[in-house]
Structures are given as structure tokens and as C-alpha cells.
Amino acid sequence: MTAFLRNQWYVACTADELGDKPLARRICNQKLVFYRTAAGQACALEDFCPHRGAPLSLGQVEGDLLVCGYHGLRVTCNGDVHSLPNQRVDRFPCVRRYAVVERGGFVWVWPGPAEQADEALLPHLAWADNPDWGYGGGLYHIRCDYRLMIDNLMDLTHETYVHADSIGQLEIEEAPVHTSVRGNEVITERHMADVTAPPFWQMALRENGLDPEARVDRWQICRFTPPSHVMIEVGVALAGRGGYDADHADKVSSIVVDFITPETDTSIWYFWGMARTFRPASAELTEKIREGQGKIFAEDLEMLEQQQQNLLEFPERPLMTVKIDAGGAQSRRVLQNLLAQEGPALEC
């Protein structure tokens, strides 16, 4: 039983990934091909040529059209069959098209019926097209149910163990965690007072002109919104200056950005990144952070994939939910409600 929402926006790829060659990508169990028209508009179709079933992604772009690489069937961005050289195509079924929007450096796709796509549901990206912010990120393919990644991000206790050498510290698991739900948004937050900064934050303090050895107040505020976006406000302030509410001069903060796109029931495209307000224009700092974050997030891969294998091997075992798991549990509840509203997927 597929457990992901279809009438939602997911990140399909970064804007940079989609050049002048078509891109094949499976999303929510559907085989898609993405391409840019000559004018640069991003389009998405089912990756199946109605002529002989060849993958359209092996073809090439010709103006607005995607040309099948086998016998030259041309199809429009809307999925209409335009032509097949010297042949009649009036009986040909059209290709399923998907709604696509490019925004904030990402190509977003709506796996449900294109006519139901609603741009108002796109998440707000504070840092996009804003010179006060710098952003860098990457993409991982992970073989796990997308909800295991939501659990992971909505419970940062795991940093103490999985990321012991970079952002983890014992104080995380000792600090009380508080989870709340506002409509379909789930918020889990944790504040640690008067701790030493772990290595990643020492770097950030240093980059920001603050003393990396200073005692700090640290916070993590994780926000889940459907279908599977998790934005995490993270930061440290010099101890006793107000923590999260401290003056800009006394703190370093950023938003950990996580867009999780189900590929299949047990695999995901994981778009991760970090948006920051300090030294936003420094490409060098962006790259340094990106590299560091990439290493840290890679530490979760094996754990998530092996956890998935265990859950497949022991499907009947109940998992335990304690207080630290409340963020993930509430997020799953939101998803469950929305899935019930959406009902079973209809074949288009």
C-alpha cells in the first residue's frame, strides 16, 4: 500500500540538474521525464513513448517538443503527440503530463492530476532570490521509506549518536524537547543553555567573528509541513544573551532545509541544504558549509537503509514511540489524515 500523498508538490530536481538533456527520474512510483524547452521552461511527462514504449528520456529537445530517440515521435509539453515523420498519429494516445513549477532553485512536480495542481501550496522559501541569504545544498539517494527520514529530522536526539563527531553532543538528549501541532505543521523544539559548541558550530562562530570556544545557548526548531518538507532553525548564541532571541551580533543561525521526495515505497531523493544570513554572498563559505553538511548527512545513510531493511524483515514488530519521537509521530498523523482525505489514487 503506497503511503505518499499525490496532490502535493515535491522537489523533482535542482534547477541546475535540468540542463539541455532530458532527465529521467522516478517519483512517487511513477516514471517521469523532465526536460526544458528551448526557451528554458521545465516540463514533465510520463517517460513512455506511445508509439513503441521507448523511454522519452533517451530523446532530445527540439524547440518546445521532446523528440523520441527511437523513431522520432514528437510530443509537446502538454503531452500531445505532435507528429511521427511521414506517419499518421491521430489514433495515438497522449502522454501523461505533470504539472511543474520552477522556484527557488528547484523544479517542483505535482504527481497527482495536473489540473489539480495548486501553486498556493508551494512552500515559502525565505532565502530564495533574497540577497540577505546564502544557500547551498546537495542530493542523496537513500533506500528507505520517506517517513523514516521525517522521523530522523524531527528527532535530533540522534545527533548525539550518529553525528557524535560534528554536531552531536550529550546535552541534546538531556535538554527537554517540546512538540506542538498547528494545523498541518508540526514543530519540535529543543533549547540547550550554556553548553560548549560542537565542531560544526565552532566553525560557524569563527566564520562569524565570534569566539568558537565561548559557552553558548543552542537551539533546534524543526518544522514539518506536508508532504515531506522539514525546515530546521538551528543556531547558537553567546550564553546568556537571549538564546534564539539574542541580538544578531551575538548569534549564528541558519535553516537546515530538507525536501524529501519519495522515489518508491522504500527509496527517496533527499534534497538537503542550508540557508544562512551570515556572509550570504561568500561562495567559498557556501561551499565549505555544503561540504561539511554533506559529510554529516551522509552519516545517516547507512543507519536509515539498514533500519529500512530491518523493518522489511520484521514487518509485524511494533515500534516504540517515546517523547523524543513525538515530532515524527505527529508528522505521520498529519500525513495519515491527509492520505485519508486524498483517497486511493485514480489511474489517470
Next chain:
Amino acid sequence: MTAFLRNQWYVACTADELGDKPLARRICNQKLVFYRTAAGQACALEDFCPHRGAPLSLGQVEGDLLVCGYHGLRVTCNGDVHSLPNQRVDRFPCVRRYAVVERGGFVWVWPGPAEQADEALLPHLAWADNPDWGYGGGLYHIRCDYRLMIDNLMDLTHETYVHADSIGQLEIEEAPVHTSVRGNEVITERHMADVTAPPFWQMALRENGLDPEARVDRWQICRFTPPSHVMIEVGVALAGRGGYDADHADKVSSIVVDFITPETDTSIWYFWGMARTFRPASAELTEKIREGQGKIFAEDLEMLEQQQQNLLEFPERPLMTVKIDAGGAQSRRVLQNLLAQEGPALEC
């Protein structure tokens, strides 16, 4: 539901592949071992030792016998169990044997009951053992239904797209195509008048002492015969000299040879080659053509394998058949009729 004929000859391997070691090869979903007796005669047996189930292909040849590499069971070319050292073998079932003929540089096998094998059904190979012809070829393993390869070869429109850099040219898809059926033979032909020769044919013109830049008349005559042989007469003549019927001095031509052997329902052994009448004795030219053809035919591999994946993913989708597909469609009709006559396979 298996969809290949069993009472037919298929190419199992080239004569060169079968040296003094046994060769394991799955053909039409059956596990076979091929070997040569000490006298050089090619034999084929099921690759299963009746003693403990070891693969006979890990054994070795001893005179006329194949010796199992596990405990030394000896079996004859007819599948009779000859001996097991110091043990009685009178209760042992015999090994299934397959009819085998070596001809034209290939080892041919009959997957159906050996006693029904009919050498009169072997295809005529004009070039075999004939000094007026030169021949070179190769073998590819491709993960697709053998009929997708027949479709591919019986519709050369795909050259325009898949082989754009070598033998493809826009005029192919513009020239009318004509398909006819004579008994179980299907013929699809296309003639292009007054075109420029694509790179491959420029090379052939040059090798033949003709002007590679000259305008030419070009032809492609594809002949399918069961179970899955496709011979394609291809060539170019200096424009206006009669095309296919031009004088030998004014044209370059050859036969593209394709023997397709199903391995499983969705994989094949694809024996490809080219037979030519110009400079037949030049080993250097043979190798040059073989290399060029190998590169061109490799361009089909990804397309065919991904097309197969698509058909497995969308089994209910009807494929469209237009005029260019008539050759493949008629070939499938011939196969369908023969399959109906053959009836379901009996276990031997």
C-alpha cells in the same frame, strides 16, 4: 507465457567460441552445455549431471565423452550415462541431448525434441565457404524480448535517430517503405534516390574505389525468416545508375546478418555481422567493418533494454503500429501462426 518457437534452429555460438572447454549457455530458457568431442564434433546436452545435479559445463572432454567435474560421471554426446568410476549407473536417467549442426561458422541448436530436428530448415548462408564473400561479426547480450530486436531490424527508420552519426540520415524516414509477405518470409524495403552517403557508406565507397562525396541511390531490403533471422541487403550506387540493379562497378553493397537467439523471455544472444562481396579477402577491411558495425549496433542496446523495462512496467499499454512498423508487425504475425501450430511445449 513463453513466446518463442522450439522446433527451429538457433545460433548457439560461433564456431570459434566453442574450443576444447565446454561452454554453458542458456537458450530458450533451457540450460545447455556445448562441447566438442576430441574429433571436433559439436554436441549439446542439458547442463545438469544426473548424479548430483552439478553443471556438466564445469567438467572436461575425454574423447567423445563429457566428464562431470564433480565426481567424474561420463556422459556421451547422445546423453547416455557412460560410467561413474567404480559405481553402477544402470538406474541413472539419461541427460537430455539437443540436436546440433555446425555450419557457416556457427553452431546451430534445435531447442525442441532432437528427433524432430530438420536440417532442411537451416537458413541458406550465401557467403559461407565462398571466396567471393567476406564476413565478420560479433555477439551482444541484450536484456530484451527477442521480438523487440526483430522490430528494430525490420524498421530501419530508427537509424535516423539512434544512429544519427553513422548510418542514419533524414532521407530514411522520408522515403516510402514497402512491406510484403511471401509464405513465412517478410520483406520490408526502402529506396532513397539521389542522397548523400552517410559516414559508414562513405567509408565503404572509399574502400571500394568510389567517390565518397558522390550523390548516391541507397537501399535497404530487410528479410525476416523464422524463427528470428533478419538479413538486410544494404547498399549505395552512384546516383542514377540503376540503384539496387546498378552495375557492380557503380555500387557498394553488403548483407547485414542478424541471428537472434532468445536466452530467456526478456534477454537475447544477438549475433550480428556483415557479409560483403567487395575486397572479400581483406582481413583488415573485415576487422574495420566489424569494429564500425559493433559500435553502431551497440547504440541500440540501451534503447532496447530500456524499452523492455518500460513494457514490463506498463504491461497493459497497447503499442501503436504505423506504416514503418509493418515489417515487425508482419514478422510477429508469422511467429504467432507458427507458435499456434507448434502448440505448448512438452516436457521431454
Next chain:
Amino acid sequence: MTAFLRNQWYVACTADELGDKPLARRICNQKLVFYRTAAGQACALEDFCPHRGAPLSLGQVEGDLLVCGYHGLRVTCNGDVHSLPNQRVDRFPCVRRYAVVERGGFVWVWPGPAEQADEALLPHLAWADNPDWGYGGGLYHIRCDYRLMIDNLMDLTHETYVHADSIGQLEIEEAPVHTSVRGNEVITERHMADVTAPPFWQMALRENGLDPEARVDRWQICRFTPPSHVMIEVGVALAGRGGYDADHADKVSSIVVDFITPETDTSIWYFWGMARTFRPASAELTEKIREGQGKIFAEDLEMLEQQQQNLLEFPERPLMTVKIDAGGAQSRRVLQNLLAQEGPALEC
């Protein structure tokens, strides 16, 4: 239908394999994690954290406890959940624990209910902790039913074919073989009088100060005991000096040690080695023998894996049992009886 005994001891790993990191190993279709407490005691648990299903094998040891590498759940060697930082764990199910004993350089595990584990059933290892013996060995992972390996070891006729270049010789298959059963022990023996020593034994004769070119009497006495241990007394004596019963000065002998641990229905962990009484303290000789034996035993891998593939492909084919197969056949009968007594596995 699983066909291995559960209420038995199997070798899980060598003592050396289990260092200060947990070790994941599937045994008898069960996912286990092995670890040593800080004090060095070997423990085994199911490799599944009762919190969120993470593999405990990605965690680390803390005193007596195994700490889950995801969120820090601590579990004791008995499988009791000790703690989860700042959370209540009283509702948590315990982790299944397995009985473990370390003996003779191996960690032994009892896949059945731990409370039924009976140390009296551990095999006697004459060479363990005995300065009169030298021992060396290794581990292979092989994709075959464990019973195919028992067949292999209880019928050394295969040496003539599989190990023709090292320990095989034609006289093996010519010598009569005698199989007997004593309770649950199956013994197959073969004595060859007045033969030349094959390469491996020539080396052993040389190492032992005897003439490697001498005519010898050779013996092989294979002993199977449940669940899947095969000890093989092998040796050569100078011809006519009494064979197996010859004076120590006139012979070279050793015990081939084989502990076969099912991983799944069609794969095994194969612990092989050799125990010898000559020059027992020579680490150099131990290594030389280990290397030689490793090469010889590797020759069986492909045969066993392909035999397994054949049996999966032709499940309905009966295998033939002749006199040389009596050792394997009797061992399977012993296993069949014990499996019937053990009854179907209960979920613990």
C-alpha cells in the same frame, strides 16, 4: 521449508573476528549481532533495536551494555532494555538473546531458545588449548544449502576431479569406501595402499622429514556429527608400515576441521581448518598449510554454488545416490530424524 536444526551449537565467528566492534551476522535465517562486553564476554542478540528498529550492530559497547547507534537505547547482554536517555522504557519489549559460548578459538551460538542451550552438546576439539597440536583455518561464504557441503565433505571422491592438482588422485575413486553409523555420528572411510603422495601430502612429508617421493598408504576418515560438523582424519604413512596405525615416525596426519553454519536456506558460513600434531608450534608451517588449504577449498566454491543453482532450477529432479554418496546420505538421514524430533520452530 527450513531444514536446519535450531537446538544445536553452530560456529558464529572466530574469536578473532569479534573485536571491540559489534559484528552483524545472519545465522539460520536469523539476524544476529555479536559483541564483547568490556570484560571480554561474548554475547549475541537479535540485531533489532526495540525502539525504532535500527540495527544494534551499528552501535557500540559501553561496559556490559550495547548502545544503539541511532538514539542511544542501551540493552544488556540478556536482552533487557536498560535505558534510553531521559525516556521511559518500561513498556519496551526485550531484545531476543541467544546463548553463546566461546571455546577452542570460536564463538558458538545456539539459534534455538537460549534456555535450552546445552553446553554438553559442544563438540570436543582435541586440539584446543593443547600444545601438542597446531591449528590454522579460515572462513568462506558460499551460496549453497549447508547439506551440499556436508555431501561434499562426506564423499572425498570429488578430490580426484575438483582438486586434481593438489590432493586428488585417481586411486581415491578406485579405493573401496566404507560407511557406518554410530548413533548420530556417520563415518565414511577409505584406505589406499601403496600409492604416490599427491602434492599436498608430499609437502607434509617433506615438512615432517620424510621422503616426499616415497610410496605411501593413504587414508581418509570422515566423521559427521550434528548439526553440521565434519572432522576428517587424513594422512599418509610410508607404504607397508601399518597405514593409519603406523608408528608416528612413519606417518604424517592431521584432522581437517569443517564447521558449517547455515546463513540462509541456500547460503553458509564455512569455517574450515586443519589441526596437526607435527611441528605444532611452527607459526610458519601453520600459515603455509592454511594458505594451501584455502586454495584447495576455494576450488569447491564454484561447483557448490552452481550445483545449488541447478537444484533450484530443477527442483523436481531426483538425485542419484550410489555407494560413494552413502556418507552424505546417512548424514542427511540423521538430520532428518533430528529435525522430526525438533518439530517446527516456534517464534520466541
